[in-house]
Amino acid sequence: MPPEKRTPIVKKPSTRKTVSRKKKPKPFPTQWKVAIAGLFLILLSPFYYGYVVKGFVGAWRWVTDWGQDPEYRTYNSFDIKIPKKYSIHGIDVSYYQGKINWQKVKTMKEDEVSIRFAFIKAxxxxxxxxxxxxxxxxxAPKAGIICGAYHxxxxxxxxxxxxKFFLQVVNIEKGDLPPVVDVESLDGVSPLKMRAELADFLNYVEMKTKVRPIxxxxxxxYEDYLxxxxxxxxxxIAHYYQPKLRLDKSRWKFWQHSDKAKINGIGHVVDFNAFNGDSTALVEMLVK
Structure with a gap:
């Protein structure tokens, strides 16, 4: 028998892999280094902070308040919107605000807004x-803030x-704001009963102090009962987060327009108020 035929093995020619060499990065152009250094100098310069940064902050305020009443602007340091038509501003406080650094309260200011008066719970x-x-x-008076006490x-x-209890605790003196009675609820009595007791309070305080209370x-x-x-x-009057108080301007003296203000020297949010008048009108209200 003839020998078995075998298929010849064909070998592929071997190829050598070429090793690719990484190109060295080109050196950073000198002109770019100079430009970056110059940019840092500009960012750190007083000119940039004084004009560019402040301009940006002003533009950002405009954007955040866009579409809102232009007389009701956000004041970042106080963290609330404040009606712009009023020049005399103040706060009211109680134990809720804790221990207050009144010197820091007095020195806080943004634009022309600062704390001129404070009503204090007694x-x-x-x-x-x-x-x-x-x-x-x-x-508070030591720091130069005009004060009034409230019950x-x-x-x-x-x-x-x-x-009687209120006047046993509070000594009202010349230069103080008039005493205040804070009435917010019926406490389960009729509106007629509430008004009768409120009238007795007001009449007694006015008789003893010769000052008409607020x-x-x-x-x-107020609309429902007073x-x-x-x-x-x-x-x-308390009426929050509005550009205007919905009450005839001839009827009110103070407007509590926010309960969320942040004030230097106070560790909790605070009620913020506007006075309906100028400095002369405020002085005229003080106890003589």
Whole structure:
């Protein structure tokens, strides 16, 4: 038998892999180095901060307030919007704000907005004295802030008794703002009963101090229960986050327009207020 035929093995020619060499990076152009160095110098310069950065901040304010009332602008340091038509601003405080550094409060300022006055909680009902009242009443005037004391009114309690208690705690002196009664709720009594007790409080305080007290209340509470009564008393109205107070300007003296202001020297948010008048009008309100 013939030998078995074998298929010859064909070998492929071997190829050598060429090793690619990495190209060395070209040196960074000198002109770019100079340009970057110059940019850093500009960023760090007072000119850049004074004009470019401040200009950017102003533009950002314009963008954030775009479409809003131009008389109701955001003030970044206070972290709230503030109506621009008022030149006298102030706060009101109680134990809720804790220990306050009044010197820092007084020196805080953005544009023309600064703290000129403060209403300070003194008493509530017939037994409660605010634990921070005496300190605040002493330290705020030392810092140059005009102060007024307020009583949180409880309609269930006798109005005259509350007035006596308030005046036992607060010594009202020349240069103070008029005393304030804060009435915010019915506390379960009828509107007629609330008004009767409130009248007793107001009459007693005015008789003893020879000063007409201020009534503080919310806009809704005023519209529902007080409108048409106590028209001879100055009003302090709470109405939040609005460019305008929805009440005839001739009726009110103070407007509490925010409860979220951030103030230097105070560790908690604060109520912020505007006075309806100029410096002369504020002085005319003070106790003589």
């Amino acid at each position: 008493t509530e009902g017939i037994l409660l004295v605010d634990p921070y009242f005496q300190r605040n009443w002493r330290e 949180f009114f409880r309609p269930k309690r006798d109005g005259k008794t509350q007035a 009534i503080y209340t919310g806009l809704k509470f 409108d048409g009564d106590f028209e001879d008393y100055p009003l302090w």
